[in-house]
Amino acid sequence: MAQKQIYLDHAATTPVAPAVFRKMQPYFNQKYGNPSSIHGLGQTAAQAIEKARQQIAVFLNCLSEEIHFTAGATESDNWIIWGLVEKLRFQESINPHIITSAIEHKAILEPCQVLLKKGLIRLTILPVNSNGLVSLEDLKKAIKKDTRLVSIMYANSEIGTIQPISQIGQLIKKLNPKRKHPIIFHSDAVQAANYLDCSVDKLGLDSLSLSGHKVYGPKGVGLLYVKKGVKLSPLIRGGGQEKGVRSGTENVPGIIGLAEAVSRINQNNKELKKLRDKLITGVLRDINQVELNGSFKDRLPNNANFSFKGAEGESIVLSLSAKGVFTSTGSACASHSLSPSHVMLALGLSHEQAHASVRFTLGQQTTSQDIDYLLKILPGIIARLRKISGR
């Protein structure tokens, strides 16, 4: 019998939903025209893209022209930062102040760090408390006269904590009319989109990133929502697609898939949360010296993240993998840089705790039996690794 495969790594990526896949297929080899071509086949593709934009506009509750397709959320995050900084330098010759948080995805933190090193911005990185949440008070205090961008992720990819985005949005909305220059409020909503309200006006967002492959759509496609009136320099220059702001022949099947995936998001969180809570309760009950990382309350319904004292994350992940259960870790051993996850450290975890962290992210196909199976094998795996470590 083939081994069971239980995928509990939906924060890393999700499978393309069959209906999404079916919608994409014709755009590979039947409706394969280039949307910039003026002939019939090209126009079919161009119209499909516009329809996709409208579908997504419904989800974000925005204008379709405010949506720009990209090659993924990494590009979207890079674009809002570089695009804004470059625009401000060009128009006002200033080096703006940017505020972000310590637990952002690297797609936000890396561009900020590079711009800081080049001396092109000033940067405040807000800490998070031990629950993994930024504080509104800290943010208020950090805002300066020349603050032009606040970028706070909606939900964290490692610990699933949900930031108070609409409260931050309200604060910025209140401050902006009194300011000489408004603050742009961006949120990376990649992990949140499956589960949380993404109406940009309700949240008070000027900009937002999404990624196809986290919402049961394809990889390599995403979008940046930019509120009308906010001016950005292009990040990718060339043939002037996307009204000149994002060049490159459109990834037509990807865009169709992204739109279909987004319009199928149902945010039926209850069932998922029940399974996730069963997992958390079971782990805390059956294994000693284990801690849940990040807030239990302000947390995505599909995320659980633990540190198992005396067992290393990569070893746990590969032991689980050998039994067909797929998860991930914030351990230094499993990272390219051999440094522990910046999110774990920002929570105030010790290197040892970060070393011992494992993330479980559930998804549409996760069943109660899957959780039973995991709870059956996990205590033995942890016990074995603890025996090896002598701790």
Place this chain on the structure above:
Amino acid sequence: MYNKKVLDHFQKPKNMGKLKNPDVVAEVGNMQCGDIMRLYIKVKDDKIKDISFETMGCVAAISTSSMITELAKGKTLAQASKITFQDVVGELGELPPVKMHCADLAVKALRKAIKKYQGNKD
């Protein structure tokens, strides 16, 4: 990511756990990733008569620990201190480049244990 031999040593490590009445215990840690390796040895007639390990670390750290105990067992102290991390990696077949330091750690642990033993003796 890892070959079968590495995974075998990870799943069924040799000489794992504490040793009763060891002649020396040596512990080394890797500041970079936070991993800790402890070697226990018993020496008789200048030879490593028994050896075991405890390792809190990744798959590579555990399998190189297992491998180095196999390589060192029965060797004279002089022979054992000549074991290099290339020897360990060579026996395992291969390791991902970022994991070479795990094999190096195993070697450091063994050399530290031998030095400590020789120091104790004088």
